[in-house]
Amino acid sequence: MRVKICGITQPQQSIAIASLGATALGFICVPNSPRYVTTYQIRAAVAELPANIDTIGVFANLSIAEISQIVADSGLTGVQLHGDESPDFCYQLRQALPNIEIIKALRIRSLEHLDTADDYTEYVDTLLLDAYHPQQLGGTGKTLDWTMLEQFNPNCPWLLAGGLTADNIVEALNQVNPSGVDLSSGVERTPGDKDLDKVALLFHSLKNIELLRS
Numbered sequence: 001m002r003v004k005i006c007g008i009t010q011p012q013q014s015i016a017i018a019s020l021g022a023t024a025l026g027f028i029c030v031p032n033s034p035r036y037v038t039t040y041q042i043r044a045a046v047a048e049l050p051a052n053i054d055t056i057g058v059f060a061n062l063s064i065a066e067i068s069q070i071v072a073d074s075g076l077t078g079v080q081l082h083g084d085e086s087p088d089f090c091y092q093l094r095q096a097l098p099n100i101e102i103i104k105a106l107r108i109r110s111l112e113h114l115d116t117a118d119d120y121t122e123y124v125d126t127l128l129l130d131a132y133h134p135q136q137l138g139g140t141g142k143t144l145d146w147t148m149l150e151q152f153n154p155n156c157p158w159l160l161a162g163g164l165t166a167d168n169i170v171e172a173l174n175q176v177n178p179s180g181v182d183l184s185s186g187v188e189r190t191p192g193d194k195d196l197d198k199v200a201l202l203f204h205s206l207k208n209i210e211l212l213r214s
């Protein structure tokens, strides 16, 4: 299963988290986030990581030119669009960055809102479903109503996000069947400072799920 740990701010933590089992790391390029990192910081972190780790920049409502510049300068392998980007924006971004993974995050408010996912699957590689918070775009620690997602089966891979922790990941994955999971505040001491013990506990829980399923 794909496991993305998001909101990395320290290069040495990215290496440790990758060694513990993460397949993707997320870097927040949203200036008002407490987890914001500069292009220079991302490049330093990416340079030290093994090539098989996906490195994802998280953006909200930036222009295609701004995203493309950050991707080119930092060596990211993917972008996560966490704002109000339309399907057409995703299509345009795909033309500009044909070899970069595009993840569209949807902050789900209701079952009707979930239907908008279908509008994106043609233009993105992956969807990410996050919890809705009226003031914050992401990293909120709020969980989604997993019962809404029991039948969710889009035409592309998808990641479950929103308030996941080592303690609730088993319950979440018993209810829904995503291609992967994304965590941030649930494996942190403070915003941007990951707690490696919590990350280790998370992979322990995920291993138990795999053992139960095999």
Ligand SMILES: O=C(O)c1ccccc1NCC(=O)[C@H](O)[C@H](O)COP(=O)(O)O
Pocket: 006, 007, 026, 028, 030, 033, 034, 035, 058, 060, 082, 130, 137, 138, 139, 140, 141, 142, 161, 162, 163, 164, 182, 183, 184, 185, 186
């Ligand atoms: O994490 C942030 O500070 C953030 C700020 C602005 C846009 C997106 C942001 N995070 C996006 C993520 O992918 C988080 O991992 C996701 O929201 C889940 O966070 P959490 O509920 O804390 O696990």
